[in-house]
Amino acid sequence: MSIDAVLREPAHQVSPRAVGYWRLGAGLLLAFWIVLALVWVVALPHPWWSVLIVVLVLGAATAYVVVMPALRFRIHRWEVTPLAVFTRSGWLSREQRIAPLNRVQTVDAHQGALMRLFRLSTITVTTASAAGPIRIDCLDEDVAARVVAELTEITAAAEGDAT
Amino acid sequence: MTQAAPDEEGWQKLDVRMLLLDPVKTLAQFFIPLLIGLIGLRNTGTWPLWALPLAILAPITLGSLPWLTTRYRITTTQFQMRTGLLNKKQLTAPLDRIRSVDLEATVLHRLLGLSKVEIGTGVDDTRITLDSLSVPQADELRGVLLARRAAATTPVEARPATGQPAPERAPEPVEVLARIDWSWLRFAPFSLSRLAVVAGAIGVLSQFGDDLPFLNRDNLEHTWEWVAHFALALVVVVAVVVGLVIWVLISVTGYVVQWWNFLLVRERGHVRLTAGLLTTRSTTVEDARIRGVALSEPVLLRLVGGGELATLATGVGEGGVTTVLPPCPVEVATGVGHTILAEDGALSADLVAHGPIARRRCHVRMQWPTLVLTVAAVAAVVAFSIPVWVPVLVAFGVGALGVGSAEAEYAHLGHGLTARYLVAGSGAWERRRTALEREGVIGWVVQQSFFQRRRGLSTLVATTAAGAEKVVVSDLALDRAIALADATTPGLVAPFLTRTPNGPAAGAGPFGSSSAVGQG
Numbered sequence: 001m002s003i004d005a006v007l008r009e010p011a012h013q014v015s016p017r018a019v020g021y022w023r024l025g026a027g028l029l030l031a032f033w034i035v036l037a038l039v040w041v042v043a044l045p046h047p048w049w050s051v052l053i054v055v056l057v058l059g060a061a062t063a064y065v066v067v068m069p070a071l072r073f074r075i076h077r078w079e080v081t082p083l084a085v086f087t088r089s090g091w092l093s094r095e096q097r098i099a100p101l102n103r104v105q106t107v108d109a110h111q112g113a114l115m116r117l118f119r120l121s122t123i124t125v126t127t128a129s130a131a132g133p134i135r136i137d138c139l140d141e142d143v144a145a146r147v148v149a150e151l152t153e154i155t156a157a158a159e160g161d162a163t
Numbered sequence: 164m165t166q167a168a169p170d171e172e173g174w175q176k177l178d179v180r181m182l183l184l185d186p187v188k189t190l191a192q193f194f195i196p197l198l199i200g201l202i203g204l205r206n207t208g209t210w211p212l213w214a215l216p217l218a219i220l221a222p223i224t225l226g227s228l229p230w231l232t233t234r235y236r237i238t239t240t241q242f243q244m245r246t247g248l249l250n251k252k253q254l255t256a257p258l259d260r261i262r263s264v265d266l267e268a269t270v271l272h273r274l275l276g277l278s279k280v281e282i283g284t285g286v287d288d289t290r291i292t293l294d295s296l297s298v299p300q301a302d303e304l305r306g307v308l309l310a311r312r313a314a315a316t317t318p319v320e321a322r323p324a325t326g327q328p329a330p331e332r333a334p335e336p337v338e339v340l341a342r343i344d345w346s347w348l349r350f351a352p353f354s355l356s357r358l359a360v361v362a363g364a365i366g367v368l369s370q371f372g373d374d375l376p377f378l379n380r381d382n383l384e385h386t387w388e389w390v391a392h393f394a395l396a397l398v399v400v401v402a403v404v405v406g407l408v409i410w411v412l413i414s415v416t417g418y419v420v421q422w423w424n425f426l427l428v429r430e431r432g433h434v435r436l437t438a439g440l441l442t443t444r445s446t447t448v449e450d451a452r453i454r455g456v457a458l459s460e461p462v463l464l465r466l467v468g469g470g471e472l473a474t475l476a477t478g479v480g481e482g483g484v485t486t487v488l489p490p491c492p493v494e495v496a497t498g499v500g501h502t503i504l505a506e507d508g509a510l511s512a513d514l515v516a517h518g519p520i521a522r523r524r525c526h527v528r529m530q531w532p533t534l535v536l537t538v539a540a541v542a543a544v545v546a547f548s549i550p551v552w553v554p555v556l557v558a559f560g561v562g563a564l565g566v567g568s569a570e571a572e573y574a575h576l577g578h579g580l581t582a583r584y585l586v587a588g589s590g591a592w593e594r595r596r597t598a599l600e601r602e603g604v605i606g607w608v609v610q611q612s613f614f615q616r617r618r619g620l621s622t623l624v625a626t627t628a629a630g631a632e633k634v635v636v637s638d639l640a641l642d643r644a645i646a647l648a649d650a651t652t653p654g655l656v657a658p659f660l661t662r663t664p665n666g667p668a669a670g671a672g673p674f675g676s677s678s679a680v681g682q683g
Contacts, residue, residue, distance in 0.1 A: 005642050005645040005646040005649055005660055006642060006645065006660065006661050007609070007645055007659050007661075008659055008660065008661035010659075079659075081658060083654075083658065084658070084659075086659050090611075092613045093610070093611060093612045093613050093615075093616075094610075094616065095608060095610050095611070096607075096608070096609040097607065097608050098606060098648075098655060098656060098659065099607075099626075100606065100652075103605035103606065127605045127606050127626065127628075128477070128628035129605055129606065129627050129628050129632040129633065130632045130633075131608070131626045131632045131633035132605060132606040132626035132632070134606070
């Protein structure tokens with residue numbers, strides 16, 4: 001077994017518009033909490049130090065909105081070869097997944113309402129293992145359509161029942 | 164035999180003796196509503212006499228329906244079953260998709276010489292159930308299905324298929340993998356899997372505790388004072404002894420009932436388990452579907468040198484994990500495991516340890532409860548009048564327990580790679596070892612939490628369709644994890660490797676690949 005084996009980066013980045021999408025999603029959540037906190041501070045009785053906690057939590061959430069999307073954009077990468085799918089995701093923690101295409105069972109593309117706004121699409125590739133689905137988050141929708149077509153073609157050619 | 168001859172299209176019925184079983188069962192289900200209905204009617208005083216035969220006939224007719232409407236047959240390529248009176252339903256399963264054929268007989272079934280047949284059909288977890296056939300008919304069906312299944316994967320002979328005994332069932336050597344050894348009964352009290360059932364029963368009983376007339380607060384306090392005053396130690400000792408005796412009785416009885424006549428054989432490319440005192444069951448799994456085995460030694464069983472063995476298979480349903488041995492000596496479990504794997508050493512060889520950093524992580528993880536409980540105890544001292552030695556005792560007690568658990572966890576942690584299997588060791592209190600066929604790996608996940616990244620560690624997950632659908636190798640240095648994945652599935656990982664840690668691919672800033680290597 002050779003030591004010093006290092007996984008290289010997957011070849012492609014996700015769509016740059018993903019940064020905006022992630023920021024908007026996190027921002028909407030943050031806005032919701034800010035409104036809730038304001039209502040609580042203004043309308044309900046509370047000890048003075050609880051305001052400090054609320055401010056700290058909201059500060060951390062704001063930092064999340066500012067820092068997370070850019071970091072995530074740098075980590076999220078993907079690659080499809082004729083033999084395998086390879087992805088990397090996460091921002092603080094990190095996850096790399098590899099699945100051979102001859103074991104792939106389904107290929108789905110999914111587009112939420114917010115994602116449609118940014119013309120993004122997420123691809124999910126499942127294998128016969130419940131622990132094995134691979135997600136490629138936030139691809140440009142045209143790229144996603146092309147990748148799905150490509151994957152479907154390759155996996156349709158594979159034989160056996162993929163277990 | 165009472166077996167009806169198949170009709171001209173080869174359709175066969177269930178056994179006619181089901182007419183004794185099903186209507187009785189349905190009648191039993193209808194019994195309470197019937198009783199309520201009868202009493203209700205009686206009270207109104209207008210009880211029509213003609214309703215009584217109707218009330219009894221209706222369940223009997225309903226209970227006869229499965230026998231009247233269910234038909235099955237085997238064609239050259241398919242198993243087919245028809246059910247339903249108004250909504251006709253036909254189930255078909257290609258013979259080459261049939262993965263397992265299980266027989267099960269409750270006491271009632273056995274009195275009538277019947278057996279229920281369950282047929283497992285591959286990727287989806289639906290199973291076809293024939294309830295019930297006569298025992299010879301069921302045995303024959305299993306033989307035919309499994310033989311045809313083998314034949315269907317090889318060129319099919321064009322022969323009209325009926326349920327007649329298949330000529331291709333030439334007697335082949337039956338290899339006995341294990342049979343019950345009643346000296347194994349000594350392991351029964353040390354296997355806690357039955358304890359959950361007992362705990363459940365106690366839980367149910369305690370629901371009624373409130374309603375018992377003598378169990379009120381005054382009585383309890385009075386009794387407690389009396390006990391504390393006279394013979395606390397004696398009462399505790401007696402309670403413990405009585406509890407232990409009851410537990411030994413329950414566990415030994417359970418063991419005998421479950422594993423009576425236990426026999427594990429391998430024949431015609433299948434592994435078959437039969438066991439049971441009251442309800443007999445027989446589970447058959449195709450050898451090619453078994454992707455590995457899992458050997459587990461829960462802490463109590465380990466004290467007396469016992470272990471349990473399960474096979475990891477695809478397409479069996481219920482998680483694909485089938486326990487194939489009762490609690491037995493760990494040498495027996497290991498031996499049977501090796502026979503099933505057709506390879507020696509996977510379950511007994513020393514594993515590759517994960518190093519001092521992994522060990523430190525075990526310790527840190529195990530000390531979290533110490534921290535939390537100690538802080539809680541200190542808070543309790545501040546808030547209530549609790550003696551100061553309590554938090555000290557908590558800190559040292561839980562801390563020592565954590566140190567012990569962490570050492571045990573690290574000792575069990577490890578991985579190995581044999582000619583055909585990937586082996587993973589895990590567990591703190593329970594030592595688990597999983598051997599998964601390398602062919603059965605259908606993907607890799609390399610996970611790094613924030614804290615693992617700072618230490619250059621990773622968690623390697625091999626995904627599979629068998630058993631629990633994944634095998635986890637925890638806290639392995641990142642480069643070694645990737646080397647292990649590469650060695651396990653040659654060619655899959657290699658295209659994504661770079662051999663130059665300082666190359667352009669590795670320099671992606673503070674969160675790029677380079678930050679994680681070099682420390683392991």
